[in-house]
Amino acid sequence: MIGIVDYNAGNITSVERALKSLGIDFVLSKKTEDLENCDKLIFPGVGDAAYAMTQLKETGFEEFLKRKCKDGVPLLGICLGSQIIFDWSEEGDTPCLGLVKGKIRYFESIKAGLSHEGFKIPQIGWNNLNVKHGGSAILDGVKEGADFYFVHSYVICPEDENVIKASADYGIEVPAVIQCGTIYACQFHPEKSGEEGLKILKNFCEM
Template sequence: MIAVVDYDAGNLTSVGRALAHLGQKYVITRNHDEIMGADRVVFPGVGAAASAMESLRRYGLADVLKRVLASGRPLLGICLGTQIITGYSEEGSVPCLDLIPGRVRAFPLAMTEDGGRPLKIPHMGWNTVVVRKPHPVLQDMEEGDAFYFVHGYYPEPENREHILATTAYGIDFVSAMGFENLVATQFHPEKSGEPGLRLLDHFCRWEGRP
């Protein structure tokens, strides 16, 4: 059973549909016992860091997620869930979960692409991902595979060994990171077609070891 953490941060239905498509049993829940009893945990999210952290504290889920990480069971962060596993977010200047030491930074306001055309913030749409460090969840990712992004901020882990993949959008930013039994993507695999489903399938088979 896979627990999809519900902390009022949205995007739960699309994650559930993707897991169901893969034939996986899942539950969308904020119940501590259900989360701790699951074989794997998905921590998705869209929205703002400050309100997300407030919800996690209100439901007592911050400590639960730390216990999941300590248990060794596979944990997948997605989008906002990826950002707030760091220690601090510039979005609202809020302390976060600190599961992976680092911080979340805002995109520069005046970015341009080749030719000088201004780039829009938030970064929204399809973009390629370059694997920088092999990982079981990212295996079979092919050159040119595109994934769906919606974000104005990006994670920056303190330890570069935690960087699994990067993406170019004005700057090269971290689009996937990992530590022990935790892997996290800034993009939305559940909204990324076949490449995203492959990634989710690998997570569902991963035993939590790099």
Template sequence: MIGIVDYNAGNIKSVERALSYIKAPYILSKNPADLKNVDKVIFPGVGDAAYAMDQLKKSGFDSFLKDFAASGKPLTGVCLGSQIIFEMSEEGNVECLGLLKGKIRHFAKLWQERHPGEDEHKERAMLKNELKIPHMGWNDITYLNGGSKLMKGIPEHSDFYFVHSYVIQPEDPSVIKGVADYGMMVPSIIEKDNISVFQFHPEKSGAPGLQILRNFAEL
């Protein structure tokens, strides 16, 4: 049984529809106690990191997710969920869950650091190269470090749907299992032990995304 964490951060319905389509049993709840006996958890989300962390703390899902990760059961984060699994986010300069080591950085700040002589406004510098913020739309994935077990049956360079302005920057590069190219290497699949995260939206990515969810359901 899959548990879906509902913490008022959006993107819940599309995850529900995708799991229903592949006939994977699930429980959706705003109450951590309802998910205490599930075998695996999907931690989705769209929106602001500071707001999301506030909601997690109010609901008790912050402690639940930390305990669930420590249990060794499969946990996967999607989009905003993939980011706030890490230690901190520049979006509101908020301390996050710290399940994985690393920070969440804004595209524009990373771009400026890679182009220190650029005098233009950071976002204009990206626009000059037709790289708009947020990174929105379809992009293909290149596998790294052996890829992820959740990508079984999915050809490399398959396209997935992205919507994000902030970029995962893991402390340990060996946990990066897949990247997209958006003017820089964008870590898009992260996996360490029982935790897997996807910067893109599997539930909105057609057949390849549904296969990720099938693989997760079959763990």
């Protein structure tokens, strides 16, 4: 059974809709106990890192996710959920979950003047992926160069570049798919990225 973590950080309805369209059974809950026996977890989210971390602490999901990942339960982070699995976010100087080593930095902190080079911040819209470091099982069957829908102002900066399994070009290299052990993450929204995005969700749920 797939569990969807609802910690009041949005982006839930589109994930629900996508899994229903794939015929995948899931449990959506704001309570950790309801997801205790799930085989895999989907960790979505949009918005502010500091707010999200506050919600995780208040709902008990911070310790729940750390424990489940330590036990090897596969986790898929989406958008904000792909960022706060790391150690720290520049957004609000926020300590995050620390499930994967690395930081989250603002586009302009990585490359000053990027917004004056025709790259609007946040990146909103479709961008294609370049597979790296052997790819990942969640990318199986995804067309080379397929486009996915991004909405973000902050960028994943992992300590170990080998965890980057696909990236996108937006004036800088943007890590877009992460895999570190049984932890997976998509900076883009697979649930809003048409057929190719649904393949990623299906791969994760059925692997």
